Amino acid sequence: MQQIEEFRSASERVLAWIEKYFRTIENYPVKSQVSPGDIFKVLPGKAPESAEALDTLLDDLDKVIMPGISHWQHPQFFAYFNANNSFPSILGELITAALGAQCMIWDTSPSGAELEEKMMEWMKSAMRLPGNWQGVIQDTASTATLCALLTAREKKSGFRVNDSGFSGLPVMTVYCSSEAHSSIEKAVKIAGIGRSNLRKITVDEAFAMKPDRLERAIEEDIKAGYVPLMAVGAAGTTGSLAIDPLTDIGRICGKYGLWYHIDAAYAGNAAILPECRPMFDGLEMADSYVFNPHKWMFTNFDCSLYFVRDREALIRTFEINPEYLSTDAVQVNNYRDWGIQLGRRFRALKLWFVLRLYGLEGIREKFRLHIALAQYFRDQLQNHGAFEILAPVSMNLVCFRYRPEGELPGEEIDALNARLLRAINAGGHAYISHTRLNGRYALRASIGQTNVERRHVDVLLDELTRCSQLLV
Numbered sequence: 001m002q003q004i005e006e007f008r009s010a011s012e013r014v015l016a017w018i019e020k021y022f023r024t025i026e027n028y029p030v031k032s033q034v035s036p037g038d039i040f041k042v043l044p045g046k047a048p049e050s051a052e053a054l055d056t057l058l059d060d061l062d063k064v065i066m067p068g069i070s071h072w073q074h075p076q077f078f079a080y081f082n083a084n085n086s087f088p089s090i091l092g093e094l095i096t097a098a099l100g101a102q103c104m105i106w107d108t109s110p111s112g113a114e115l116e117e118k119m120m121e122w123m124k125s126a127m128r129l130p131g132n133w134q135g136v137i138q139d140t141a142s143t144a145t146l147c148a149l150l151t152a153r154e155k156k157s158g159f160r161v162n163d164s165g166f167s168g169l170p171v172m173t174v175y176c177s178s179e180a181h182s183s184i185e186k187a188v189k190i191a192g193i194g195r196s197n198l199r200k201i202t203v204d205e206a207f208a209m210k211p212d213r214l215e216r217a218i219e220e221d222i223k224a225g226y227v228p229l230m231a232v233g234a235a236g237t238t239g240s241l242a243i244d245p246l247t248d249i250g251r252i253c254g255k256y257g258l259w260y261h262i263d264a265a266y267a268g269n270a271a272i273l274p275e276c277r278p279m280f281d282g283l284e285m286a287d288s289y290v291f292n293p294h295k296w297m298f299t300n301f302d303c304s305l306y307f308v309r310d311r312e313a314l315i316r317t318f319e320i321n322p323e324y325l326s327t328d329a330v331q332v333n334n335y336r337d338w339g340i341q342l343g344r345r346f347r348a349l350k351l352w353f354v355l356r357l358y359g360l361e362g363i364r365e366k367f368r369l370h371i372a373l374a375q376y377f378r379d380q381l382q383n384h385g386a387f388e389i390l391a392p393v394s395m396n397l398v399c400f401r402y403r404p405e406g407e408l409p410g411e412e413i414d415a416l417n418a419r420l421l422r423a424i425n426a427g428g429h430a431y432i433s434h435t436r437l438n439g440r441y442a443l444r445a446s447i448g449q450t451n452v453e454r455r456h457v458d459v460l461l462d463e464l465t466r467c468s469q470l471l472v
C-alpha cells in the first residue's frame, strides 16, 4: 500500500477497523492481561525485506498487538487520570498525519503557528484566564514545567546560566507540596538545580500546601544563603485532586520574588465550567500555568497548553539566535523559540476539531456528567458501609479504600486493598489505580473517560463488592 490508487480502499479498511474497535471496545479486558515479554517474543526479529499486504498486517494487529493493549478509551477505564480521545480529535489527528507539517517556525507552517495562537486565545476566553497571558502548545505538562523552571532560572540569573553555566552563582531552591507531581522533581534534576534543593512543603488534612510552611521554608533558605527561585502550586494534585491555596502562594511568591508556576495538568480542564472556575481563583497571579486537554478534554495525546505572563523571558531562554531583538515588527510566533524541541507537531488542529465539533457547551455537559457520576460513586461507596472515602471529592476523582469491620492493623488494611486492586484489574471489567494518602494505601477511581455512563460506574461498584467479598 504505497500508491495513491490503493489508498482509498486501504484507508476504508483501516477506518472500518477503527469503527469496529469502538463498537466492540467494551468486550476487551480494560487492562491488558499479558505478561512482560509476551508481545516482544512473538514479533519477528527482523523487518521484512519485501512489502507485505495490508490484510496480513491488520491480522497481526488483531492477533499480536491487541492483546497487549490496555484500553484507555474503554468507558470502564478508571485508572490514573484519563487520557481521552474522541471522534472529533481522531479526525483532526488523521488530517494532521496527512499534512505531515513541521510547525517549527511561522514560515514552515503559517496555519500551524496562527491556529495555535488562536486556540490559546480561545481557551483563555473560555476559561477566563488573564488576557495578557501568551500561550504555546507543548507535548506534556512535564515539558511545560521544565520550560517554566528554565525560564525562571534564566530570569533570576540575568540569563547567565544559559551563557556561562552556574559557576559563581549561589544555590537556587524550588518549592512544591509533598503531594506535587514527580515531574517537578524531574525538572529540578534536568535544569541543574539539584534534587536536594527542592523543598517539599507539608500539606493540610485536605492534601493542600500549608502556605505558612512555604513562607517559613523560604525565609530559612534566604537566611542560609540560598536564592529561592520558583514555587509550584498544584491545581489538582495527582493523588487526590487537592488544590493548593493559589492566592496565598501567589502573595508569598510576590513578596520574596519567586517565579510562580501553577500545575493544573488534569483539573485545569474544569476551569471551563463557571461553577468550578472559583476553585482556580488566584491563577491570575501565576508567571506560568499549564493544563492538559489530552487528559480530560477529549483531545488525544499530546496536547498540553502552557501559558506565560512574560513572553520575552520565555523566548530569550529558548531562542537559538537573538532574533527577538530584530523581529519586533514581525506579528507572528515562531514556536521553535517557545520551548525545547525544534521540530513540532501540528497539535492545534485536533484541538480545533474538538472545540468546533463539541462546542464549549458540549464539553461542559460531559464534564458535568463526569462530576455527577463521581458524586454518585462516592455516595454509593458510603452507603455500602465497607468502604471509606479518603479525600474530599471536588471534581471527578474518588480516593477510597476497603475497610472491613473489626480492628485491623493499618498494614493489613493496606495489604487487603492492594489485593483488591489486583483482583479488580485482573478481572478485566474495570481498571483502577492507587496512591498513598497520609501513608495509607488508597484506591483511586477517575470517572472521566469520554464515553463513561452510569452503567459503567455500576460495573465498578459491582466489581468492588464481588472482589472484596472474595478477600475475606
Ligand SMILES: *Cc1c(COP(=O)(O)O)cnc(C)c1O
Residues within 6 Å of the ligand: 081, 139, 140, 141, 142, 143, 181, 183, 234, 236, 237, 238, 263, 264, 265, 266, 292, 304
Ligand atoms: C498528569 C500530571 C502531570 C504530568 O503530565 P504529562 O503531560 O504526562 O507530563 C503533571 N502534573 C499533574 C498534577 C498531573 O496530574
